[in-house]
Structure formats: structure tokens, C-alpha cells
Amino acid sequence: MTQPILKARNLVKRYGRVTALDHCDFELMPGEILAVIGDNGAGKSTLIKALSGAVIPDEGTVELDGKPIRFQSPIDAREAGIETVYQTLAMSPALSIADNMFMGRELRKPGWRGQILRQLDRARMEAMAREKLNELGLMTIQNINQAVETLSGGQRQGVAVARAAAFGSKVIILDEPTAALGVKESRRVLELIQDVRSRGIPIILISHNMPHVFEVADRIHVHRLGKRLCVIDPKQHEMSDAVAYMTGAKDPDPALNAA
Amino acid sequence: MSTPQSYEAAAASSPDQVAEFDQGHQSFIQRLQHALHVTPSLVPLIVLILSVVIFGLLLGSKFFSPFALTLILQQVGIVGIVACAQSLVILTAGIDLSVGAIMVLSSVVMGQFTFRYGLPPAIGVTCGLICGTACGFVNGWLVARMKLPPFIVTLGMWQIVLAGNFLYSANETIRSQDIAAEAPLLQFFGEKFKIGGAVFTYGVIFMVLLVVFLAYVLRHTAWGRHVYAVGDDKDAAELSGVNTDKVLISVYMLSGLICAFAGWALIGRIGSVSPTSGQLANIESITAVVIGGISLFGGRGSVLGTFFGALIVGVFTLGLRLLGADAQWTYLLIGALIIAAVAVDQWIRKVSV
Numbered sequence: 001m002t003q004p005i006l007k008a009r010n011l012v013k014r015y016g017r018v019t020a021l022d023h024c025d026f027e028l029m030p031g032e033i034l035a036v037i038g039d040n041g042a043g044k045s046t047l048i049k050a051l052s053g054a055v056i057p058d059e060g061t062v063e064l065d066g067k068p069i070r071f072q073s074p075i076d077a078r079e080a081g082i083e084t085v086y087q088t089l090a091m092s093p094a095l096s097i098a099d100n101m102f103m104g105r106e107l108r109k110p111g112w113r114g115q116i117l118r119q120l121d122r123a124r125m126e127a128m129a130r131e132k133l134n135e136l137g138l139m140t141i142q143n144i145n146q147a148v149e150t151l152s153g154g155q156r157q158g159v160a161v162a163r164a165a166a167f168g169s170k171v172i173i174l175d176e177p178t179a180a181l182g183v184k185e186s187r188r189v190l191e192l193i194q195d196v197r198s199r200g201i202p203i204i205l206i207s208h209n210m211p212h213v214f215e216v217a218d219r220i221h222v223h224r225l226g227k228r229l230c231v232i233d234p235k236q237h238e239m240s241d242a243v244a245y246m247t248g249a250k251d252p253d254p255a256l257n258a259a
Numbered sequence: 260m261s262t263p264q265s266y267e268a269a270a271a272s273s274p275d276q277v278a279e280f281d282q283g284h285q286s287f288i289q290r291l292q293h294a295l296h297v298t299p300s301l302v303p304l305i306v307l308i309l310s311v312v313i314f315g316l317l318l319g320s321k322f323f324s325p326f327a328l329t330l331i332l333q334q335v336g337i338v339g340i341v342a343c344a345q346s347l348v349i350l351t352a353g354i355d356l357s358v359g360a361i362m363v364l365s366s367v368v369m370g371q372f373t374f375r376y377g378l379p380p381a382i383g384v385t386c387g388l389i390c391g392t393a394c395g396f397v398n399g400w401l402v403a404r405m406k407l408p409p410f411i412v413t414l415g416m417w418q419i420v421l422a423g424n425f426l427y428s429a430n431e432t433i434r435s436q437d438i439a440a441e442a443p444l445l446q447f448f449g450e451k452f453k454i455g456g457a458v459f460t461y462g463v464i465f466m467v468l469l470v471v472f473l474a475y476v477l478r479h480t481a482w483g484r485h486v487y488a489v490g491d492d493k494d495a496a497e498l499s500g501v502n503t504d505k506v507l508i509s510v511y512m513l514s515g516l517i518c519a520f521a522g523w524a525l526i527g528r529i530g531s532v533s534p535t536s537g538q539l540a541n542i543e544s545i546t547a548v549v550i551g552g553i554s555l556f557g558g559r560g561s562v563l564g565t566f567f568g569a570l571i572v573g574v575f576t577l578g579l580r581l582l583g584a585d586a587q588w589t590y591l592l593i594g595a596l597i598i599a600a601v602a603v604d605q606w607i608r609k610v611s612v
Contacts, residue, residue, distance in 0.1 A: 054498060078500050090498035094558045099484050104500025118480045125525040163499075240366035 003066055003203055005030045006051065006082075006171055010027035010059035013046050021057065022226035028171065028202050030036045033193060035213040035234075038223030038246050044206050045087065047223065048173055051139035052084040053203070064170065075104065081170030085177055088158040089104045093149035097124070097141065098129040100148050101163045116229040132162040139189040143171060161189055165196055173204045177210060190216055221248050287456025295607045299552045299560050302603050304598070306550075310571060315580035322581055325457035332463045335547075335573035336448075337362075337525050339466040339566060341540045342547035344472055344517035345512050346565040349548050351475070352557025353402060353409030355511070358518050359396065359540030360420035366390040366522030367424055372431045373442045380442035386476035386517045394420055395515020399508035402605040411605030417541065430535040435530030450529025462524040466566075469517065473562045486510060546593060547572060550600045571596065 008026035012019075028034050028143040038044045049063060051054035053071030062069050064080055073079045073082070091100045101126045108114030109121045126144050133141055136158055137158045141151065148156060157180045164172050174193070178186040193203055193216055207213050213220060214234045222229045222245045229245055244250035295301050315323040322328075325540075341358050348355040369387035372381050394416065401412045438445050448462035477483035485506045488496040497503045521540070527534055551568025553560030572593060579589045 008299075074498050075502060084498075086498055087305075088495065090495040092488040092495055092499075094491045095484065096488055099488075103484070103488060103496070107486065108481070118355050119484075120479055120481060120484070227512075231377070237512070 002030060004063075006204075008047075008051065009048070009061050009063075011050055011057045011062075012076070013043075013050060013055060013164075015058050017058065018145045019226055021039065021050065021060075024060070024223075026051070026228065027231075028180060028204060028206060029188065029219075031200050031202055032218040033203045033205060035217035035225055036204060037208070037210075037213060037242060039219060042223045042246070043226040044223050045175060045250070046226075048175055048206060051077075051171075054081045054084075054086075054172055056122065065162045076119055078104070078167075079169050080235055081166040081168065083168030083175065084173040084231070085157075085160045085164045085175060087175045087179075088144045089156055091148045091156060092149055097133070098126045098144050098160055101125070101132070101166065103124045105167065106167055126177060128166070129162075134160065134164045136162050136165075136192060137185060154182055154185055157181055157183055165192055165237075168196070168201060171202055171204065173206075175206045176208070177205070178207065178209060210242065213242075214239055222252070226246060232243055263527040263575065275486075292607060293608075295603075297550040299604075299607065300443050300567060302600070302607070303551045303564050303571060307574065309568045309573050310574045310578070314574060314581075318578065318581050322578060325455055327577065327581075329459060329463075331570065331573040331577050332461055332466075332526075333458070334364050334577065335569045336460065336462040336466050337521055337528055337537070338540065338543045338547055338572070339569040340462075340469060340521040340524055341518060342544040342551075342565045342569050343466075343469050343562060344514035344521070344595060345544040345548050346551070346553055346562045347473070347486065347558070348409070348514050348515075349545075350486050350556060350560065351507060351510050352493070353507075354413065354516045354540050354545070354555070355409070355460040356413040356516055357398060357420055358514065358544055361391050361394045361515055362522040362525060362540055363534060364394065364420050364427075365422040365519035365524050366532055367428045367534050369437070369445055369523060369526065371428060373445065374433055374437070382607045383442070383521060384444060386402065387522060388516060389518025391515040391517075391522065393515070394464070394514050395512040395518070396508065398515070399511025400497075402511065403504040403610040404506035422535050430534055432534070436439070436589075438526070438531065445532070446527045446530065447557050447561075448524040454510065460527065462527050465520065465524065469520075470562055470566045477562060482506070490559075492558075503538045516550070521565035543572070546597060549597050550593075552604060554599060554604060568600075583602035 004027040006026070006028040008024065011021045011024045011026070013021040024043070024046065024047060036044050036047065046055060053074045053076050056072065062071075064082075069080065070184045071080070073086050077084070092103065107121045107125050109119045114121065130144050133144075141155055148159065152157065157177065160172065164174065172238045179191050181189060190212060194207065196203055205213065205217065217234050220232045220234055220244060222240060223231060224244070225248055232242060232245070232252070245252050282399065341362060344358055345355055365387040368390045369383045372378050372386045373383035378386070398412055398416055401407050402409050448465060449460055451458050451460050477486060485501045486502055488499075489503050489506050493503055523539055527535055547569035548565050549555065549568070550571055551560065551564035551566070553564060575592055576589050579592070580586070
């Protein structure tokens with residue numbers, strides 16, 4: 001049996017008297033697309049943040065490739081190859097698209113100008129940023145040196161997704177990646193997700209969009225009241241089942257809990 | 260075709276070129292607004308040129324001479340250096356009220372280490388620079404690690420450093436003649452040289468080099484981009500992989516170091532080491548930064564703007580004095596300039612390109 005690439009056991013996170021994660025388990029298999037669905041306030045975002053280093057869980061363990069890890073910051077997770085698109089997108093509005101895409105991993109010019117003067121290689125970063133945006137079909141962005149604050153919400157999201165896809169090497173986490181996107185751009189993001197999987201990189205997809213989830217996901221992690229309720233196979237379940245489970249309208253078959 | 264996603268097929272043949280638009284006719288004002296948005300330091304530069312021209316027309320060669328113009332540079336030297344430190348901190352959406360106090364303490368340490376303990380002047384100066392950097396480190400550590408508001412931290416440090424300065428120095432001034440005789444290195448930045456009628460000091464040269472250096476670092480290195488990112492949105496910078504604590508601490512330490520250099524330049528400017536000098540440096544530096552177009556909310560502006568801002572204050576001060584106006588007119592006009600600078604900043608920000 002294959003080992004999960006990313007595995008969490010017994011995660012607990014409390015904010016004062018609010019319990020966001022209640023002994024939650026999580027497994028991501030190599031090369032799969034795992035969707036995480038759940039009601040608002042179910043603790044999906046906290047789960048994701050615990051996996052991406054943005055939140056340090058109070059209890060529980062996380063293993064990447066079978067090795068226990070304890071991220072202290074998102075930088076640790078990024079160095080381990082976990083790239084995340086947050087709902088808030090985490091971009092600096094006044095800086096350019098290229099600056100944002102390469103934030104924290106800027107390219108320096110070759111030779112003495114990079115080594116001694118530590119000069120940034122703007123041309124190379126801009127070319128790469130342009131290329132990644134074109135792959136995503138974000139043709140409406142006219143100027144790669146535009147400040148991010150001048151982009152529309154959807155364009156910003158596109159840039160954030162392009163950034164994660166360009167740099168993720170182990171796991172890519174997408175928190176609501178299509179929420180603000182247009183029809184064509186959503187389609188491209190779904191294609192991109194499948195494209196990333198075909199490169200062998202597993203994806204965690206958080207979404208409220210059931211048609212999208214059922215279209216691309218290999219397995220669906222249903223999150224309810226701070227823990228994993230069950231994991232279902234989209235080929236054997238209807239969308240209505242998934243919605244019923246996550247809202248508590250219906251209890252899942254106990255056999256699913258073992259998954 | 261009745262699959263739920265069939266509507267998406269219609270988008271398949273959409274064009275795949277980067278969109279281009281006819282820019283339409285743009286009025287002069289629109290183009291100006293755009294240019295200012297892209298290059299924020301243009302505003303103070305325009306104001307600076309206008310004020311030089313106006314005072315030049317009013318005063319003629321009395322003002323418009325190499326001597327008078329370089330005198331302005333000498334007069335803004337100290338504030339210009341401190342304002343560079345202030346710019347860095349304000350770019351991270353902070354504020355440093357302790358710049359003046361750190362400057363004075365550093366100059367006192369340089370003087371006292373040399374004269375009280377008999378250390379070679381070079382060691383004394385080094386100790387002063389270390390002292391300024393250490394004060395900056397305390398500020399940065401409290402802001403970054405303890406998550407205290409910069410205003411409060413530096414307000415406290417202002418009092419602490421200033422009190423430490425008086426306690427340590429016993430309010431004792433080291434006389435200019437003694438320094439000149441025994442440790443001329445301390446007055447290095449005050450040394451003058453002439454090119455034609457223009458008089459420069461090494462302090463002025465240092466200020467200009469510092470501005471050029473910081474402008475380069477902020478624009479062309481990763482650290483510089485991180486300074487802007489932290490000031491823009493600290494949480495976003497953190498999530499996108501910037502070690503924000505390290506950036507903040509390094510900014511405050513660099514600010515402290517620059518203030519210590521300002522302290523060294525201060526000895527050159529006034530000749531003596533006096534624990535009571537430079538009391539207005541923090542307010543004057545914030546004035547230069549604001550007139551220079553750096554946003555107090557962080558993440559926007561350039562250190563070139565600060566330099567122009569400091570020069571504008573210098574031009575007004577000298578120009579009005581030469582005109583024989585009451586010194587209060589200077590303060591009145593500078594107050595108006597501060598408000599105008601912020602109003603212009605808001606106006607430019609309305610353009611989104």
C-alpha cells in the first residue's frame with residue numbers, strides 16, 4: 001500500500017474558547033487531487049493553515065513523506081515544497097506582479113552584479129512571470145509591472161494561483177482558487193490543477209463549488225465541526241450526498257470513517 | 260449538449276493574445292497624475308525646483324549662488340541623514356521617534372569614549388556606531404518579536420535613550436578646541452572643501468552617497484522589496500515567504516546605525532560634543548519624509564523623495580531668512596507644505612495604473 005505524502009494525526013487548534021480543529025486527521029496520497037469541503041466555520045481554513053505552517057497546531061503531528069515535520073512559519077513549509085494559495089491571496093498591493101510572484105525567492109543577476117551588488121534580475125523574473133500567466137490564460141493582464149492593487153479580484157487570484165503552480169514541488173494547497181474567477185479563467189485553473197497532477201504533484205483543493213470538486217477530485221475529504229467526517233469517492237457518490245454529509249443532514253456510512 | 264459544464268466550451272476559442280486597448284485621449288492632468296503615480300518622488304522634486312526658482316527670482320544672486328545653495332546642503336546635512344533612517348522605518352509602516360535621541364547618545368559615546376577613557380578616536384567612533392545599532396536593535400526586537408506598536412516603542416526609547424544620554428554624559432560638553440587638538444577624526448564630517456564658490460563638507464557628501472546607496476538597495480535588492488512588502492501588508496508578506504521579523508529588526512538596526520553616523524556628522528557640524536544638541540531631529544526628519552511623499556501608512560514612496568523633502572525645508576529656511584522674514588513664517592509655510600504633501604499623496608493614489 002502506498003504511503004500518504006502528507007499525513008496529519010489528531011490535530012487540535014483552539015482560539016480561546018473556540019475550537020477550530022478537534023482531533024482532526026488528514027491524509028493526502030501521492031499524485032492525487034484531494035478536495036476538502038465543509039460548511040463555513042467547519043475549520044477547513046485552519047486545517048489548511050496548520051498544514052502550510054501559517055498556524056501552529058496545539059496538539060497533533062504532521063508527517064511529510066513519512067518524516068515528522070513541525071513548521072514554525074509558512075517559510076518552512078515553502079522550503080519543504082508546500083505552496084499555498086490563501087483565500088486572502090497574500091499579495092503586496094503596491095508591488096508589481098513580478099515582485100509578488102518572486103517574493104521571498106527573488107532571482108539575482110548572474111556574476112558580480114548579483115553576488116556583490118545583490119542586484120535583482122528583473123528581466124528574467126518578468127519573463128518567467130509573463131510565461132506563467134500566459135499558461136493560465138490570464139491574457140487580460142497588460143503589463144507585468146502593474147501594481148497588484150490595480151488588478152481585478154479575479155486577476156489577482158490568477159496571479160496567486162500561477163505563483164503556487166510555478167513553485168510548488170511537493171504539495172500545492174489551493175484555498176478557494178476559483179471563487180473570484182471568470183468562466184474561462186476558472187476552466188483554466190481546473191485544467192492547471194489537472195496539469196499539475198499529471199506532473200505528479202498532489203493538490204489539496206478547498207472549494208464550495210461542487211461541480212468543480214466532483215469534476216477534478218480523486219477523493220473528497222468532508223470536514224465537519226473541526227474534524228474529518230468521512231472521505232468519499234466522487235465516482236460513487238452524488239453531489240447531494242456530499243452536501244448532506246457536510247451540513248449534517250445525513251450521517252455517512254460508518255465504513256467511510258475508516259478511510 | 261446538456262452537460263453542466265458545456266457553457267465553458269464557448270470560451271475555448273477566445274483570443275490568446277495579451278489584451279491591448281486604445282488609450283484614448285489623455286489630458287495633460289491625467290498624464291501628470293499617471294507620471295506622479297509611477298514616480299512618487301517627482302512631486303517633491305517639482306516643489307523643490309519651483310521653490311529654488313521663486314527664491315532665486317526674489318533674491319537674485321544673493322540666493323542663486325554656489326555658496327548659498329551649498330550652504331543649504333550643509334544646513335540640511337544632519338536632518339537629511341536622519342531622515343534617511345526615518346524613511347526606512349516609515350516604509351515598513353512604522354515610525355521612529357527615537358532617531359534624535361539615538362543620534363545624540365551615539366555622538367556622546369564617541370566623544371566620551373575618546374576623552375574619558377582615552378581610547379583612540381577610531382575606536383570611540385566605532386563604539387558610537389555600535390551603540391546606535393544596538394539601540395536600533397532594541398527598537399526592532401520590541402516591534403517585531405514583542406509585537407508592540409512602533410509609535411509606543413520608540414516613544415519609550417526616546418525618553419530612555421535621552422535620559423541615558425544625560426546620565427552618562429553628566430550633561431557635560433566636550434569643547435570644540437579639545438576635539439580639534441586631540442581627536443580631529445570626530446570632526447571629520449565637518450571638514451570643508453571648496454569647488455569654485457561652492458563649499459562642501461564630508462557630511463554633505465556622506466548624505467548624498469547614503470541617499471544613492473539606499474535608493475539602490477530599496478529598488479534593486481530582494482531586501483529592499485521585502486521592506487516595501489512588509490510596509491504594504493505585513494501578514495501577506497509573511498504568508499508569501501518573507502521573514503518579516505528579520506526584515507523589521509534589520510530595518511531598525513540600520514536606522515540606528517544611520518542615526519549614529521548622523522551623530523558623528525553632528526560633531527562635525529557643531530564642532531563640540533553636546534548632550535543637549537539635536538533635540539528637534541525626530542520631528543524635522545518626519546517632516547522631511549512626509550514632504551518627500553513617503554506614505555505614513557508604509558510601503559509607498561522613495562528615499563529620493565525624502566532627500567528632496569529635506570532640501571525643500573532647507574530652501575525655505577534659508578530663502579525666508581535672506582528675505583528678512585520672521586522665522587515663524589518658515590514654520591507656517593512648512594506646516595502648509597506638510598498638509599499639501601499628504602493631500603497630493605491622496606490625489607495621486609486615485610489613479611490606478
